[in-house]
Amino acid sequence: MSMPYNFDELVDRKNTNCVKYDASERFFGKADVLPLWVADMDFKTPDFVVDTLKERLEHDVLGYTFRPDSCTSAIVNWLKNRHRWSIKGEWLHYSPGVVPALAFAVQVYTQPGDEVIVQTPVYFPFFSAIKNNNREMVENPLVLKGDRYYFDIDDLKKKISPKTKLLLLCNPQNPGGMSWTESELKELGDICLENNVVVVSDEIHSDLTFPGKRHIPLATVSDEIAQNTITLMAPSKTFNLAGLSTSFLVIPNKGLFDKYDELMKATHVYQGNLFGNIAMEAAYSKGESWLNELMLYIEANYDFMASFFKDNLPGIKPMKPDATYLVWLDFSSYGLKDKELNEKIVNAGVGLNRGVQFGKQGKGFMRINIACPRKTLEQALLQLKSAFAT
Ligand SMILES: Cc1ncc(COP(=O)(O)O)c(C=O)c1O
Structure with a gap:
């Protein structure tokens, strides 16, 4: 199926005062993290809007x-x-x-x-x-x-x-x-x-x-x-x-x-x-047809991530959403305290949202934003693998 919109396109968002890429130092204590946290997308705002x-x-x-x-x-x-x-x-x-x-x-x-x-x-x-x-x-x-x-x-x-x-x-x-x-x-x-x-x-x-x-x-x-x-x-x-x-x-x-x-x-x-x-x-x-294509891409990103975890990091369990481009990841099998878990992920150069921000029930969880080109997601997953694979 040909897609008129190219969600694989990498858009450089740095130096636009964007929270996701330009405020990493403030949120993660270091600038060099791949940010898959705050809820906006790395895709272009659609052309019919711009x-x-x-x-x-x-x-x-x-x-x-x-x-x-x-x-x-x-x-x-x-x-x-x-x-x-x-x-x-x-x-x-x-x-x-x-x-x-x-x-x-x-x-x-x-x-x-x-x-x-x-x-x-x-x-x-x-x-x-x-x-x-x-x-x-x-x-x-x-x-x-x-x-x-x-x-x-x-x-x-x-x-x-x-x-x-x-x-x-x-x-x-x-x-x-x-x-x-x-x-x-x-x-x-x-x-x-x-x-x-x-x-x-x-x-x-x-x-x-x-x-x-x-x-x-x-x-x-x-x-x-x-x-x-x-x-x-x-x-x-x-x-x-x-x-x-x-x-x-x-x-x-x-x-x-x-x-x-x-x-x-x-x-x-x-x-x-x-x-x-x-x-x-x-x-x-x-916006309707653009949105329908977007969700096909996001679902494919979800499937890509889920099979990556299954094959490489079975200790990380994603919750399949009905909606949103945010995925709740269960890291509890690693038995890490929240601070250690977050540090391990930030040290691997990935920025996610800490589960406990959402309430104490979020202990052992992290939230990932998968609204990005598959290459970006793959890079983040490989970095997680380097930190968590035993
Ligand atoms: C549930 C929910 N409500 C509201 C917002 C943000 O809303 P706004 O940017 O319009 O203030 C978000 C953004 O992540 C959200 O997830």
Whole structure:
């Protein structure tokens, strides 16, 4: 099959102030690491996005702009076609990022001292969104059974108290890559409804499903659950444009929408920037076939890595994701302490995310980002082999 997009192309990202390549010293204590950590991709942002931005730069005035209706339509159509989710344009609100939106939601829907539930191991900015806003974080850990994590519903019921106001869901889960099933989502959503716990569902990775897999937005599970859900999404992971600080929220419940809107009016951060709006519209209107090819490439990267480990490093066990380009690697068979494990990997010249960042359940795990040309992945795997093969 011929691929019009060349994901094998090596793009030199150094000296672009990019976090992944130019901040290694700060994160790993040395500059010379192959970075397979922070969640952006080493592939080119697709040409249909970049060309639209270039076209706009043909005009020499970069003054105030607004988000046009065509941008709203592009989001509405994308959600309908990709996720079978019919939304109304007036349910949409904006944020400069999903992490800022997590913090805004905590500020808007809870009071200092209220409890917010997280399901660990989970993307660590969930923790700071709660703690830095002086709310109480309550853990409802996921349960690891075989090759997948599951919700612990009995524990969730026990953890909900009269002070619990919010649950931060990660769907698909980072790390772990599970796309939660409809029945899992229904059970979780119903318990939150019964207890007046609003759910903030971070679905930033929703577009990045592996071939044959499907993402189910929590808000599509029932009308009642939709009324109790704030969904956070963005084109940033999907189309590699995180530097444009552009994301959106879907809030079907008018009361919850108005509360968010109040904060946005008070802070005036929702307007977005010219380039973010243009890129988002181009991505959602033209991105489908590029994205499908991207996920074929990422799945092939996963298969390559899984067979490399099987043949060369059977002590490292990858968890096959349903979605995301992030893979949770179980190193526990080596019996190393977190610090030793990380040092061994950094000394091998590879930069991964430490499992314990995601919660104590991440002990013995590391997270790898496989959204890179296969050559880069292969190089990192060979370096790991030199450190771990006995
Ligand atoms: C689950 C999750 N939410 C949010 C983000 C980042 O969102 P943003 O860059 O829009 O703040 C990431 C990035 O890795 C993520 O994995």
